[in-house]
Structures are given as C-alpha cells and as structure tokens.
Amino acid sequence: xxxxxxxxxxxxxxxxxxxxxxxxxxxxxxxxxxxxxxxxxxxxxxxxxxxxxxxxxxxxxxxxxxxxxxxxxxxxxxxxxxxxxxxxxxxxxxxxxxxxxxxxxxxxxxxxxxxxxxxxxxxxxxxxxxxxxxxxxxxxxxxxxxxxxxxxxxxxxxxxxxxxxxxxxxxxxxxxxxxxxxxxxxxxxxxxxxxxxxxxxxxxxxxxxxxxxxxxxxxxxxxxxxxxxxxxxxxxxxxxxxxxxxxxxxxxxxxxxxxxxxxxxxxxxxxxxxxxxxxxxxxxxxxxxxxxxxxxxxxxxxxxxxxxxxxxxxxxxxxxxxxxxxxxxxxxxxxxxxxxxxxxxxxxxxxxxxxxxxxxxxxxxxxxxxxxxxxxxxxxxxxxxxxxxxxxxxxxxxxxxxxxxxxxxx
Numbered sequence: 245x246x247x248x249x250x251x252x253x254x255x256x257x258x259x260x261x262x263x264x265x266x267x268x269x270x271x272x273x274x275x276x277x278x279x280x281x282x283x284x285x286x287x288x289x290x291x292x293x294x295x296x297x298x299x300x301x302x303x304x305x306x307x308x309x310x311x312x313x314x315x316x317x318x319x320x321x322x323x324x325x326x327x328x329x330x331x332x333x334x335x336x337x338x339x340x341x342x343x344x345x346x347x348x349x350x351x352x353x354x355x356x357x358x359x360x361x362x363x364x365x366x367x368x369x370x371x372x373x374x375x376x377x378x379x380x381x382x383x384x385x386x387x388x389x390x391x392x393x394x395x396x397x398x399x400x401x402x403x404x405x406x407x408x409x410x411x412x413x414x415x416x417x418x419x420x421x422x423x424x425x426x427x428x429x430x431x432x433x434x435x436x437x438x439x440x441x442x443x444x445x446x447x448x449x450x451x452x453x454x455x456x457x458x459x460x461x462x463x464x465x466x467x468x469x470x471x472x473x474x475x476x477x478x479x480x481x482x483x484x485x486x487x488x489x490x491x492x493x494x495x496x497x498x499x500x501x502x503x504x505x506x507x508x509x510x511x512x513x514x515x516x517x518x519x520x521x522x523x524x525x526x527x528x529x530x531x532x533x534x535x536x537x538x539x540x541x542x543x544x545x546x547x548x549x550x551x552x553x554x555x556x557x558x559x560x561x562x563x564x565x566x567x568x569x570x571x572x573x574x575x576x577x578x579x580x581x582x583x584x585x586x587x588x589x590x591x592x593x594x595x596x597x598x599x600x601x602x603x604x605x606x607x608x609x610x611x612x613x614x615x616x617x618x619x620x621x622x623x624x625x626x627x628x629x630x631x632x633x634x635x636x637x638x639x640x641x642x643x644x645x646x647x648x649x650x651x652x653x654x
Contacts, residue, residue, distance in 0.1 A: 269540030343481025354644030387441030430455030502532030617646030
C-alpha cells in the first residue's frame with residue numbers, strides 16, 4: 245500500500261510539473277494558435293489533442309508545392325545554336341518533377357493558390373472526437389471526464405516561385421509561401437456518467453462547453469532548390485536536386501514547421517506527347533517546438549520518404565493533361581489511436597510510422613503561342629487513405645511565365 249501511495253504521489257507531482265510547464269509557456273504565448281487547443285482542456289493533466297498540433301506541423305512539410313519550373317523548357321538547337329522550346333509536346337507535371345532543367349538565361353515566375361480543409365486524423369473524425377481524460381483541480385485532485393470534441397483546421401496556401409537557368413543543365417529556384425491558417429475546437433457534449441466528478445474535499449467538477457478559435461496569416465517556410473540534369477539521352481532526362489527549407493514561418497502560429505529541412509531528390513522522365521516521370525526523395529527535419537512532448541520543449545519533427553509517379557499528355561500544342569500519384573512514408577509521427585476506456589469509445593495520443601497516398605489530376609493551358617511562355621494551371625488533389633491528417637479534395641489554380649533575360653547565353 246505504501247508503495248502504491250508513493251508511486252501515486254510521484255505521478256501527481258510529474259503531472260503538476262508537466263502541466264505547470266504547459267501553463268507557463270502558454271501563458272506567455274496565449275494568443276498563438278499553438279496554445280489554442282491546449283487551453284480548451286483547462287487544467288487537464290495532458291492535452292488529449294496534442295497530436296493534432298504536431299500533425300499540423302508535419303502537414304506543413306508534406307503540403308505539395310507546385311513544381312517550381314514545370315512549364316516550357318528550352319534546349320539548344322544543334323543547327324542554329326539558338327535556344328528553342330523543347331517542352332511544348334507537353335507542359336510537364338503540376339505537383340511533381342521531370343528530368344529537364346529550364347535552360348541557361350531563362351527566368352520562370354509563377355503564382356499558385358491551394359486550399360486545404362482537414363477532416364480527420366488517423367481515421368478519427370475531427371468533427372466528433374470521443375475523449376476521456378483526467379481533469380485535475382489546482383489541488384491536484386483528478387477525476388475522469390468523458391467528452392465529444394470537435395476540431396477544425398484550415399490551410400490556404402499562396403505560393404510565389406522564381407526559377408533561373410544558370411547553365412543549360414542547372415537551374416536554381418526559390419518558393420515563397422504565404423499561409424492563412426485557422427484552427428478551432430470546442431466541447432460538443434459530455435457522456436454520462438462521466439460528465440462530472442466529486443473530489444474528496446466535496447468539490448464538484450463538471451463538463452463545460454468551452455470553445456477556442458484563432459487565425460493567423462503570414463510568410464511560411466521558404467524553400468530553396470538546386471536542380472541539375474547530368475544525363476541527357478534522346479528521349480530520357482535524369483535530374484538530381486535538393487530542396488532546403490528555411491524556418492522562416494512562425495511555428496507557434498502554424499505558419500512554419502519550426503525547423504530547417506533538407507530534401508535531396510531524383511527525377512527521371514521521358515519526353516514525347518505522352519511523357520511519364522518518376523521521383524523519389526527523402527526529407528530530413530530537425531527539432532521543433534511543434535513536435536515536443538511538453539509545450540515549450542523541442543522534439544524531432546517526423547521525416548518522410550516520398551515516391552511519386554505520373555504522366556503528362558499533350559492533348560494539343562496548347563493544352564496538357566497531367567496525372568500524378570504521390571506517396572509518402574512518414575517516420576515516427578504523433579498520431580491518434582481509437583481505444584475503449586471505462587466501457588466507452590476513447591481517443592488517445594500514440595506514435596508510429598505510416599504510409600499515405602494521394603493522387604492529382606490537372607491541366608496546363610497556353611492561351612497564346614506556347615513559345616511565348618504564358619501558362620494557366622489547374623489541378624485537383626485527393627487523398628486515398630486516412631493515415632495522418634486527411635484533407636478533402638484540394639483545388640489548385642496558378643499562372644506562370646517564362647522570360648527571355650538579357651543574360652541569356654546562346
């Protein structure tokens with residue numbers, strides 16, 4: 245008996261210290277989106293929706309940007325020695341990569357918009373999350389409360405790209421995303437008989453329908469890229485490249501991941517009116533506040549292996565249809581798990597790796613002569629599974645133009 249009393253005392257002391265850290269950190273950052281969801285649970289010993297915070301951070305590293313130079317590419321005509329548009333059989337993929345580079349002296353600029361609406365996390369419906377958690381008074385007296393919680397998470401991404409052809413086989417790019425992130429949560433209802441409990445001191449603690457919400461807008465994580473095409477055959481192109489993600493976004497408002505990231509990748513494609521391509525890459529991430537087990541402490545942001553494939557079809561000289569498959573293996577991520585507690589459905593924090601797959605269908609259209617470099621892009625992205633953070637169909641619209649610069653070398 246004394247042993248159990250000692251362990252219980254140690255456990256309560258640990259909860260008190262951990263929650264004091266949460267309170268202390270979030271009191272200093274009370275207006276941040278990062279602290280909105282924890283504040284919903286008041287003096288709960290743990291934040292049952294903690295994995296949602298990390299899932300949002302992980303999603304920021306998985307949100308696909310439009311290909312930063314996938315449009316009209318150029319090569320040198322062996323007879324005239326002048327650059328000519330070589331990619332007008334197709335205009336390339338929308339969200340993935342092909343093996344060609346832009347060509348020296350060319351400047352590609354584009355802008356895109358994508359809208360993400362998240363509706364589940366690891367198969368748990370975010371509109372109706374069953375949760376049973378220990379609620380503790382300031383005196384450290386705890387009891388179970390059973391609730392149904394609703395959470396909403398929206399992400400709007402405006403991205404601006406610039407790509408410059410350094411040589412005929414090397415180009416460099418920069419992507420500047422502007423994000424608008426909204427999160428909200430509220431206790432929808434409680435589940436009897438765990439709507440309240442009475443402490444040994446006679447205090448009754450009851451379920452209260454609290455709600456929190458917030459929105460933030462700002463610069464996201466800037467992505468810098470170098471891409472080289474060392475192998476050029478008659479029909480096939482192989483490119484190697486690396487993306488470097490800078491932690492320029494405010495992680496406490498989910499505008500950034502909170503850590504730098506590096507993603508080397510390989511892209512292989514075949515030119516022609518039907519142009520298939522395959523990509524593979526690995527994303528390394530550092531430590532982030534958004535992956536910490538306790539508010540204010542850093543943890544390892546999950547890494548992921550990406551494997552993509554697709555093809556482009558040049559329907560006409562001015563119109564290309566693109567289809568893509570996007571797969572990711574996410575390593576050791578915070579997750580939610582469905583369990584039964586006290587005879588009721590419950591959702592608890594968990595951790596593990598998972599596979600997730602998506603598919604996209606889109607088009608690229610040149611409203612004028614394709615050689616002039618103007619393209620309009622449209623795309624729709626869907627998710628096949630409910631592993632990780634699931635989103636409904638994601639629309640994309642974009643516009644791009646390729647300039648002939650004075651520095652172009654012929």
